[in-house]
Amino acid sequence: MNNFAIVFCFALLSSCTPLKRNEKPIIGVLAQEVYSPQPQKTSYIAASYVKFLEAAGARVVPVMVNQTREEYKQLFNSINGILYPGGGVSINSSGYANAARIFYKLAIDAFSRGDYFPVWGTCLGFEELTYLTSGKMLLSHTNTSGVALPLIFTNESRESKLFNDFPVDVLNALATESITENSHIWSLTLESYNSNADLRQFYRVLTTNSDGKTEFVSTVEAYDYPIYGTQWHPEKNAFEWTRPYIPHSPLAVKTTFFMADFFVNEARKNFHKFEDEEAEKKALIYNYNPVYTGTKSAFEQLYFF
Numbered sequence: 682m683n684n685f686a687i688v689f690c691f692a693l694l695s696s697c698t699p700l701k702r703n704e705k706p707i708i709g710v711l712a713q714e715v716y717s718p719q720p721q722k723t724s725y726i727a728a729s730y731v732k733f734l735e736a737a738g739a740r741v742v743p744v745m746v747n748q749t750r751e752e753y754k755q756l757f758n759s760i761n762g763i764l765y766p767g768g769g770v771s772i773n774s775s776g777y778a779n780a781a782r783i784f785y786k787l788a789i790d791a792f793s794r795g796d797y798f799p800v801w802g803t804c805l806g807f808e809e810l811t812y813l814t815s816g817k818m819l820l821s822h823t824n825t826s827g828v829a830l831p832l833i834f835t836n837e838s839r840e841s842k843l844f845n846d847f848p849v850d851v852l853n854a855l856a857t858e859s860i861t862e863n864s865h866i867w868s869l870t871l872e873s874y875n876s877n878a879d880l881r882q883f884y885r886v887l888t889t890n891s892d893g894k895t896e897f898v899s900t901v902e903a904y905d906y907p908i909y910g911t912q913w914h915p916e917k918n919a920f921e922w923t924r925p926y927i928p929h930s931p932l933a934v935k936t937t938f939f940m941a942d943f944f945v946n947e948a949r950k951n952f953h954k955f956e957d958e959e960a961e962k963k964a965l966i967y968n969y970n971p972v973y974t975g976t977k978s979a980f981e982q983l984y985f986f
Contacts, residue, residue, distance in 0.1 A: 706948035707961070708734050709744040709756065709763040709784075711806075712986055713770045713777040721985060724776070728971040728982035729920035730766045730803075736919070737941035739948060741966040744784075745986060746776030753783045759955045759964070762799040762948035763788075765806025767864065767914060772809045773818070781806070785813045785908075792906050799907035799947035804865055807901075807910035811869050815879045820867040824892040829859040829928050830913070832888040832899060841887050843902050843909060847939050854932035861899070861913035861936070862927050863890070864979070868897035868912060884910075907947050915940035923975050 710731060712724040724746050731741045742760055744753075757763075763784050770777045788798040802810040808820055832855045838844055844852065854860055871889055874880050888900040890912070899912045917927050919937040955961035962968075971982035 702949040703761055703952055704949070706739045706761040706945055706951070707742055707759075707955075707965075708739045708945070708948050709742050709760045710734070710966075711744045711763065711765050711777060711780055711784075712746050712984075713766070713768045713805075714746060714775060715985075716769075724986045726966075726984045726986075727766060727980040728984060729916045729980065730764060731966055731971075731984070732920045733916035733937065733941045734764065734945060736938060737945035739945045742964045743966055743969070743984065743986060744780060746780055748780070750783055753780060754787065756964075757784060757787045757791075757798070758953050759960070761951035761953055762801070762944065764944070765800070765802040765809050767804030767806060769805065772805065772812045777805075778809060778812075781809045782813055785810070788908070789906065797907055797947075797950045798953070799909070799944060799951070801908075801944050802910040803916065804912060804914055807912045808865075808867055808869070810901075810908065810910045811880065814883045815877050817877070819869060819873045819877060819880075821870050821873065821895065821897075822866055823868040823870075823895050823897055825863040825868060825890075825897075826866050827864060827924060827926050828892075829862050829926050830890050830899075831855065831857055831859055832861055832913075833890060833896075834888050835886050837885045838887040838900075841885065841902055843887060843900070843940075843943055846943070848935075851932055851935050851939055854930075855936060858928075858930070858932065860918065860928040860930060860933035861890075861911075861915070862917045863899075863913050865912060868892075868895070871896045871898060874898050907950075909944065909947075911940075921979070921981055923979055923981060 712726050772778050788800050791798045884901040890899040902909045918933040969984050974983045975981040
Protein backbone atom coordinates (compact mmCIF):
# COMPACT_ATOMS: atom_id res chain seq x y z
CA MET A 682 0.00 0.00 0.00
CA ASN A 683 1.48 3.39 -0.99
CA ASN A 684 1.78 6.35 1.40
CA PHE A 685 -1.20 8.18 -0.10
CA ALA A 686 -3.44 5.17 0.43
CA ILE A 687 -2.26 4.81 4.03
CA VAL A 688 -2.97 8.47 4.78
CA PHE A 689 -6.35 8.26 3.07
CA CYS A 690 -7.38 5.17 5.06
CA PHE A 691 -6.23 6.76 8.31
CA ALA A 692 -8.20 9.92 7.56
CA LEU A 693 -11.28 7.87 6.69
CA LEU A 694 -11.04 5.90 9.93
CA SER A 695 -10.53 9.08 11.94
CA SER A 696 -13.57 10.73 10.42
CA CYS A 697 -15.68 7.71 11.33
CA THR A 698 -14.53 7.56 14.94
CA PRO A 699 -17.45 8.74 17.10
CA LEU A 700 -16.77 11.60 19.48
CA LYS A 701 -17.28 10.81 23.13
CA ARG A 702 -20.60 12.13 24.34
CA ASN A 703 -23.08 11.69 27.15
CA GLU A 704 -26.16 9.94 25.78
CA LYS A 705 -28.19 10.53 28.97
CA PRO A 706 -27.79 14.23 29.77
CA ILE A 707 -29.49 15.66 32.84
CA ILE A 708 -30.00 19.42 32.97
CA GLY A 709 -30.91 21.53 35.96
CA VAL A 710 -33.67 24.14 35.71
CA LEU A 711 -33.48 26.87 38.32
CA ALA A 712 -36.60 27.48 40.41
CA GLN A 713 -37.64 30.91 41.67
CA GLU A 714 -39.71 32.33 44.49
CA VAL A 715 -43.49 32.72 44.10
CA TYR A 716 -45.10 36.09 44.80
CA SER A 717 -47.44 34.79 47.52
CA PRO A 718 -45.89 31.71 49.15
CA GLN A 719 -48.11 29.00 50.61
CA PRO A 720 -47.24 25.67 52.26
CA GLN A 721 -45.52 23.48 49.62
CA LYS A 722 -45.73 26.39 47.18
CA THR A 723 -42.80 28.66 47.93
CA SER A 724 -41.04 28.35 44.56
CA TYR A 725 -41.88 27.21 41.04
CA ILE A 726 -40.68 26.20 37.58
CA ALA A 727 -42.82 26.63 34.48
CA ALA A 728 -43.37 23.22 32.89
CA SER A 729 -42.61 24.58 29.41
CA TYR A 730 -38.89 24.76 30.28
CA VAL A 731 -38.94 21.13 31.33
CA LYS A 732 -40.74 20.07 28.14
CA PHE A 733 -38.32 22.20 26.09
CA LEU A 734 -35.36 20.17 27.32
CA GLU A 735 -37.11 16.80 27.40
CA ALA A 736 -38.19 17.21 23.77
CA ALA A 737 -34.52 17.30 22.77
CA GLY A 738 -33.56 14.20 24.75
CA ALA A 739 -32.59 15.45 28.20
CA ARG A 740 -33.93 14.74 31.64
CA VAL A 741 -34.47 17.55 34.13
CA VAL A 742 -33.61 18.15 37.77
CA PRO A 743 -35.16 21.11 39.60
CA VAL A 744 -32.56 23.37 41.20
CA MET A 745 -34.19 24.62 44.38
CA VAL A 746 -33.63 28.09 45.79
CA ASN A 747 -32.08 28.79 49.21
CA GLN A 748 -29.76 25.79 49.33
CA THR A 749 -26.22 25.93 50.71
CA ARG A 750 -23.22 26.44 48.46
CA GLU A 751 -22.09 22.90 49.26
CA GLU A 752 -25.46 21.51 48.19
CA TYR A 753 -25.27 23.46 44.94
CA LYS A 754 -21.71 22.28 44.36
CA GLN A 755 -22.74 18.67 44.86
CA LEU A 756 -25.61 19.13 42.40
CA PHE A 757 -23.29 20.87 39.93
CA ASN A 758 -21.07 17.78 39.96
CA SER A 759 -24.13 15.60 39.28
CA ILE A 760 -25.81 17.36 36.34
CA ASN A 761 -24.65 18.25 32.82
CA GLY A 762 -25.84 21.84 32.40
CA ILE A 763 -28.24 24.42 33.81
CA LEU A 764 -31.00 26.64 32.46
CA TYR A 765 -31.96 29.95 34.10
CA PRO A 766 -35.62 30.50 33.11
CA GLY A 767 -37.65 33.65 32.69
CA GLY A 768 -39.67 35.11 35.54
CA GLY A 769 -40.04 38.13 37.74
CA VAL A 770 -37.63 38.03 40.68
CA SER A 771 -34.61 40.19 41.49
CA ILE A 772 -31.43 39.42 39.56
CA ASN A 773 -29.23 40.54 42.46
CA SER A 774 -30.96 39.72 45.75
CA SER A 775 -33.32 36.74 45.29
CA GLY A 776 -32.72 33.06 45.96
CA TYR A 777 -32.80 32.61 42.18
CA ALA A 778 -30.01 35.18 41.80
CA ASN A 779 -27.88 33.58 44.52
CA ALA A 780 -28.14 30.11 42.99
CA ALA A 781 -27.47 31.48 39.49
CA ARG A 782 -24.35 33.25 40.75
CA ILE A 783 -22.98 30.07 42.36
CA PHE A 784 -23.56 27.90 39.28
CA TYR A 785 -22.13 30.59 36.99
CA LYS A 786 -18.89 30.73 38.99
CA LEU A 787 -18.69 26.95 39.21
CA ALA A 788 -19.14 26.69 35.42
CA ILE A 789 -16.41 29.28 34.75
CA ASP A 790 -13.99 27.59 37.15
CA ALA A 791 -14.78 24.14 35.75
CA PHE A 792 -14.07 25.26 32.19
CA SER A 793 -10.54 26.31 33.16
CA ARG A 794 -10.00 22.67 34.21
CA GLY A 795 -11.34 21.29 30.93
CA ASP A 796 -14.78 20.54 32.41
CA TYR A 797 -17.40 21.70 29.86
CA PHE A 798 -20.58 22.76 31.70
CA PRO A 799 -23.11 24.73 29.61
CA VAL A 800 -25.30 27.52 31.00
CA TRP A 801 -28.40 28.93 29.31
CA GLY A 802 -30.39 32.01 30.29
CA THR A 803 -33.85 32.88 28.94
CA CYS A 804 -35.43 36.34 29.49
CA LEU A 805 -34.84 36.90 33.23
CA GLY A 806 -32.05 34.34 32.91
CA PHE A 807 -30.51 36.39 30.10
CA GLU A 808 -30.72 39.50 32.27
CA GLU A 809 -29.15 37.57 35.14
CA LEU A 810 -26.20 36.62 32.93
CA THR A 811 -25.58 40.26 31.99
CA TYR A 812 -25.46 41.13 35.69
CA LEU A 813 -23.22 38.22 36.63
CA THR A 814 -20.75 39.02 33.86
CA SER A 815 -20.62 42.79 34.31
CA GLY A 816 -21.34 43.09 38.03
CA LYS A 817 -23.65 45.98 37.18
CA MET A 818 -27.33 46.67 36.59
CA LEU A 819 -27.23 47.76 32.96
CA LEU A 820 -30.84 47.16 31.91
CA SER A 821 -33.20 49.78 30.48
CA HIS A 822 -36.98 49.93 30.09
CA THR A 823 -38.31 48.88 26.69
CA ASN A 824 -41.81 48.44 25.31
CA THR A 825 -41.49 44.68 24.82
CA SER A 826 -44.03 43.08 27.13
CA GLY A 827 -46.07 40.66 25.06
CA VAL A 828 -44.86 40.99 21.50
CA ALA A 829 -43.43 38.65 18.87
CA LEU A 830 -40.58 39.99 16.73
CA PRO A 831 -38.25 38.91 13.91
CA LEU A 832 -34.57 38.73 14.83
CA ILE A 833 -31.99 41.14 13.44
CA PHE A 834 -28.94 38.94 12.84
CA THR A 835 -25.49 40.47 13.30
CA ASN A 836 -22.38 39.65 11.30
CA GLU A 837 -21.15 37.79 14.40
CA SER A 838 -24.02 35.31 14.06
CA ARG A 839 -22.34 33.82 11.00
CA GLU A 840 -19.56 32.49 13.24
CA SER A 841 -21.84 31.37 16.05
CA LYS A 842 -22.07 27.90 17.49
CA LEU A 843 -25.74 28.38 18.33
CA PHE A 844 -27.09 29.01 14.84
CA ASN A 845 -24.49 27.03 12.92
CA ASP A 846 -26.65 23.94 12.26
CA PHE A 847 -30.03 25.65 11.86
CA PRO A 848 -31.80 24.90 8.56
CA VAL A 849 -31.94 27.78 6.10
CA ASP A 850 -35.76 27.92 6.21
CA VAL A 851 -35.75 28.38 9.99
CA LEU A 852 -33.06 31.07 9.84
CA ASN A 853 -34.97 32.90 7.11
CA ALA A 854 -38.17 32.74 9.15
CA LEU A 855 -36.39 34.03 12.25
CA ALA A 856 -35.10 36.99 10.25
CA THR A 857 -38.32 37.84 8.40
CA GLU A 858 -41.25 36.64 10.51
CA SER A 859 -42.42 37.61 14.00
CA ILE A 860 -41.77 34.24 15.64
CA THR A 861 -39.68 35.12 18.71
CA GLU A 862 -41.89 35.94 21.70
CA ASN A 863 -40.83 38.70 24.11
CA SER A 864 -42.27 39.13 27.61
CA HIS A 865 -39.94 41.63 29.26
CA ILE A 866 -39.93 45.27 30.28
CA TRP A 867 -36.15 45.36 30.86
CA SER A 868 -33.55 45.00 28.11
CA LEU A 869 -29.83 45.32 27.56
CA THR A 870 -29.61 48.10 25.01
CA LEU A 871 -26.99 47.80 22.31
CA GLU A 872 -25.57 51.09 23.58
CA SER A 873 -25.15 49.65 27.11
CA TYR A 874 -23.49 46.53 25.71
CA ASN A 875 -21.08 48.57 23.61
CA SER A 876 -20.16 50.81 26.53
CA ASN A 877 -19.33 47.94 28.91
CA ALA A 878 -15.94 46.29 28.35
CA ASP A 879 -16.78 43.21 30.44
CA LEU A 880 -19.80 42.36 28.31
CA ARG A 881 -18.08 43.16 25.01
CA GLN A 882 -15.13 40.93 25.81
CA PHE A 883 -17.25 38.07 27.15
CA TYR A 884 -20.25 37.86 24.79
CA ARG A 885 -20.66 37.77 21.04
CA VAL A 886 -23.96 39.45 20.09
CA LEU A 887 -25.80 37.22 17.61
CA THR A 888 -29.07 39.12 17.26
CA THR A 889 -30.67 42.38 18.26
CA ASN A 890 -34.22 43.71 18.27
CA SER A 891 -36.00 47.03 18.58
CA ASP A 892 -39.17 48.21 20.25
CA GLY A 893 -39.42 50.96 17.63
CA LYS A 894 -37.24 53.34 19.60
CA THR A 895 -34.51 51.37 21.34
CA GLU A 896 -32.27 48.68 19.89
CA PHE A 897 -31.53 45.93 22.40
CA VAL A 898 -29.51 42.72 22.49
CA SER A 899 -31.66 39.62 22.06
CA THR A 900 -29.28 36.63 21.61
CA VAL A 901 -25.72 36.13 22.85
CA GLU A 902 -23.12 33.42 23.24
CA ALA A 903 -19.88 33.66 25.16
CA TYR A 904 -16.68 33.76 23.13
CA ASP A 905 -14.77 31.35 25.34
CA TYR A 906 -17.36 29.53 27.46
CA PRO A 907 -20.48 27.43 26.75
CA ILE A 908 -22.76 30.19 28.04
CA TYR A 909 -25.78 31.34 26.00
CA GLY A 910 -28.68 33.71 26.45
CA THR A 911 -31.88 34.81 24.73
CA GLN A 912 -33.98 37.76 25.83
CA TRP A 913 -36.84 36.06 23.92
CA HIS A 914 -38.62 32.79 24.78
CA PRO A 915 -37.84 29.83 22.49
CA GLU A 916 -39.79 27.42 24.74
CA LYS A 917 -43.14 29.19 24.43
CA ASN A 918 -43.78 28.56 20.71
CA ALA A 919 -44.38 24.84 21.24
CA PHE A 920 -45.62 24.66 24.82
CA GLU A 921 -47.49 27.80 25.93
CA TRP A 922 -50.97 28.71 24.71
CA THR A 923 -52.37 31.29 27.13
CA ARG A 924 -51.46 34.45 25.18
CA PRO A 925 -52.51 35.41 21.62
CA TYR A 926 -49.09 36.87 20.75
CA ILE A 927 -47.24 33.56 21.16
CA PRO A 928 -46.43 32.27 17.64
CA HIS A 929 -47.32 28.67 16.77
CA SER A 930 -46.54 28.43 13.06
CA PRO A 931 -44.61 25.35 11.89
CA LEU A 932 -41.35 27.31 11.63
CA ALA A 933 -41.95 28.93 15.02
CA VAL A 934 -42.30 25.47 16.56
CA LYS A 935 -39.22 24.25 14.69
CA THR A 936 -37.33 27.14 16.30
CA THR A 937 -38.25 25.76 19.72
CA PHE A 938 -36.80 22.37 18.91
CA PHE A 939 -33.62 23.56 17.20
CA MET A 940 -32.81 25.81 20.14
CA ALA A 941 -33.43 22.97 22.58
CA ASP A 942 -31.47 20.52 20.44
CA PHE A 943 -28.46 22.84 20.44
CA PHE A 944 -28.37 23.24 24.22
CA VAL A 945 -28.99 19.57 24.98
CA ASN A 946 -26.14 18.67 22.61
CA GLU A 947 -23.95 21.06 24.56
CA ALA A 948 -24.92 19.19 27.74
CA ARG A 949 -23.94 15.91 26.07
CA LYS A 950 -20.33 17.15 26.20
CA ASN A 951 -20.43 17.06 30.00
CA PHE A 952 -19.88 13.86 32.00
CA HIS A 953 -20.92 14.74 35.54
CA LYS A 954 -23.10 12.11 37.16
CA PHE A 955 -24.90 11.34 40.38
CA GLU A 956 -23.14 9.19 42.95
CA ASP A 957 -25.61 6.37 42.33
CA GLU A 958 -28.86 5.54 40.57
CA GLU A 959 -30.97 6.12 43.68
CA ALA A 960 -29.65 9.65 44.14
CA GLU A 961 -30.36 10.34 40.47
CA LYS A 962 -33.93 9.06 40.66
CA LYS A 963 -34.61 11.05 43.81
CA ALA A 964 -33.45 14.29 42.17
CA LEU A 965 -35.40 14.10 38.88
CA ILE A 966 -38.42 16.29 38.13
CA TYR A 967 -40.50 13.11 37.76
CA ASN A 968 -40.94 13.16 41.55
CA TYR A 969 -43.20 16.21 41.17
CA ASN A 970 -46.49 16.74 39.37
CA PRO A 971 -47.18 19.84 37.26
CA VAL A 972 -50.32 21.80 38.07
CA TYR A 973 -52.60 23.18 35.36
CA THR A 974 -52.57 26.96 35.79
CA GLY A 975 -53.51 28.12 32.30
CA THR A 976 -56.84 29.62 33.38
CA LYS A 977 -55.14 32.18 35.66
CA SER A 978 -51.47 32.32 34.67
CA ALA A 979 -49.23 33.06 31.70
CA PHE A 980 -48.04 29.46 32.02
CA GLU A 981 -50.12 26.42 31.08
CA GLN A 982 -48.52 24.33 33.85
CA LEU A 983 -46.30 24.98 36.86
CA TYR A 984 -44.24 22.77 39.13
CA PHE A 985 -44.48 23.99 42.73
CA PHE A 986 -41.93 23.24 45.44
